[in-house]
Amino acid sequence: MTFTDLSIATNATILPINEIADKAGIPRQALELYGNYKAKINVDSLPPATKLGQVVLVTAISPTPAGEGKSTVTVGLADAFNQLNESVIVALREPSLGPVMGVKGGATGGGFAQVLPMEDINLHFTGDIHAITSANNALAALIDNHLHQGNALNIDPRRIAWKRALDINDRALRQITIGLGGPLQGVPRQDGFDITVASEIMAVLCLATTLKDLKERLAQMVIAYTYDKEPITVRQLAVEGALTLLLKDAFKPNLVQTIEGTPAIIHGGPFANIAHGCNSLLATNTARRLADIVITEAGFGADLGAEKFMHIKSRKGNFHPDAVVIVATIRALKMHGGVEKTELTHPNASAVKRGMANLEKHVHTIRQFGIEPVIALNRFITDENEELEEVMNWALQHGVQIALTHVWENGGKGGLELAKLVKQELAKPKNFTMLYDETDSVEEKLRIIVQQVYGGSGIHLSDKAKKKLVELKKYGWDALPICMAKTQYSLSDQPALYGRPEGFTITIRDIIPKLGAGFLVCLTGDIMTMPGLPKQPAALKMDIDDDGNAVGLF
Incomplete structure (x- = not known):
């Protein structure tokens, strides 16, 4: 039998949402039901928090068309902590119909590390x-x-x-x-x-x-x-x-569950390449009120979602991650090492070694924030032992904690090794630090992000961006954090530059003040705020049978 995410989700046992609420410590008066398996949380009706849980942020290397499985690892890690009898909630973003109907896919994880009901969440959810x-x-x-x-x-x-x-x-x-x-x-x-x-x-x-x-x-x-x-x-x-x-209703976080019955709060869904890429602050803080450990993610690689989590979400929420997981795959590392997507199933340890430069940069980036990351090497059946050993040996030589994960196939059980390493990091004291102050000039904040996070040499401001800087200073809007709009595929602003490019300059073509959000969107490259569909959209494979069941949804 060929397993798909949809077939696994369809055949999974899903518990009434009231039982998940009971497990999370959510009283019935704080629950607004959306059918049997979804609910809104009325945060004002929750009991006062006696303490706030620790936050585990899951990020990744620069994504490739080969896929990294970041959401899958996030869900699997939460289920692993659940298997260790820890008090845990996973907090994720809501999927957008753009990538669901386009090319990227959904945002509920995959295999046996999914959030349910998968079909509802990936389509209209709670609206x-x-x-x-x-x-x-x-x-x-x-x-x-x-x-x-x-x-x-x-x-x-x-x-x-x-x-x-x-x-x-x-x-x-x-x-x-x-x-x-x-x-x-x-x-x-x-x-x-x-x-x-x-x-x-x-x-x-x-x-x-x-x-x-x-x-x-x-x-x-x-x-x-x-x-x-x-x-x-x-x-x-x-x-x-x-x-x-x-x-008013959309503002309330949504409660659902993983395949293994771990409570999941899914709320908000900004993209990380054109926005700040994190689920809602209210959802994360609600999870922190209810659980000892909160597993959450930030979009794309550490250069995008994680950087924005640190400088925007953490700053606004007055908290920081207590541990960070960087997801990598052999397939993606081979692409960063110069291998074409069509050749990824062929063993190529030397390409993995070349691609490690990308992972190394993301490790370096997280360390700059004062946090020691843990690598989750998300295993695929096509991975060869020689390729896996290349990554494991690199981690050993560089003093980086690493765990092989296979949560797609084995659910929480496949993430137990990772969970144990993360738990060790949670117990250690942190010296978290921002890379820039809000009071730094816009140019200085941009330079810090480009040089320290992307590994570039500097910035170039277009004439339009220079005019915007004058406007920002005139109205006192320059003392805001930066939200870079940049391609997710490269550390640079050029999508085709895989690996760890060096010596590049990031061109800032426009700066858009978002005073409600409280940040400045800096546009680079050819980032579009309205994407287009691919030649073969995922929607072409989707259907519904005579009984109303979804077909072809991943």
Whole structure:
């Protein structure tokens, strides 16, 4: 029998969500049921926390088309801790329909290390992302209505910074023209769509701590500029209350479970290459209130999601990871060593050795934050012993803790060795440090990220970015953390540069203030905030049978 993620999930035993809530210590009055197997957590109804759990952050080497299985390892590690009778909750991001219907796949793990109900989570789940889409587009409509009704705020239609949003990859909507058809149809102007997970509202929801904080952050969002080039915020449009109302249920974290019955909180889903790539701060803190150990992840490699976890999420949440896991695979290391995807099944220990430079850089990056990482070498059946030994010997020579994991095949049992190593790290004292201060200049913060995290030589600011710097300093927006929008495939801003490139310069082509989220998005390379679908989208394999069961969903 050929196992697929969907077939494994479909045949798994799933417990009523009330039982998972009982295991997590969530009282019934704090539970809002979405059917039998999903629920929202009303955080205000939780008992006061007597202590807060430790945080384990799972990151990875620079991802490749070969796949690393970071979410799978994250789930499997949580199940391993559960098997060790530890109090544990896994906290993940919600999948976006863009990659689900496109090429990347879902975000519920894989094999026997999955979160259930897999089909629901990967599709509409509890409607959180749809609520963010609605709030985003309600704001867009309110801006255009303001223009149509007289434009009391003197907004320059050419300088509206707010785009519409859709939770699907649709390149045809990147640039559009609206308001055509005469005076009754609105004010004609150029517009465009972002994918919903790139909306600032997603980032705001993921960094807000209370409904009041959510409303205040929404009010601070810059949406346009006047003809005099002065910023206009949501507060001036006076619609932050309406937006918060649309988001009040989406703001509550979602409770589900792993295949092995470990409680899982899934909430929020910003991409790590165009946003900050972490699940919601509210979800992580809720998990910390309920469990001794919280396993969470940050998108893509340590140069993206993990760096942003440290500098943005940790800073906002006033906590830091107590341990970090870096996921690597032989397949991905071979790609970083110069092997084509079609040749990955052929033994090539020398390519693994060359590709280790990428893993080494990510280890170095995490160590700079004062945390000693643990490597999870996610094993595939095609891995040869000589290739595995190359990585294991490197780790031994460099004093890095490493564990072979096979959680896809064996669930939590396949992650026990990793869990024991992580548990050892959790017991050690930490000397966590940020790499930059918020008060550093924007240029200095950028240089630190490029040189210390990416391993590059420096930065180059486009003329547009230089103009934005003047604006940032004028309004006092420069004392904010940086959120780099960069390709995930390379440490540089050039996707084809695998491994550990050196001597490169990162070009900053634009800087976008996100005052609601509380960071500056710095655009590099050709990063698109509305991706496109591939030639053969994953949607072509998806179907539903006569009984309503999903088919072809991974």
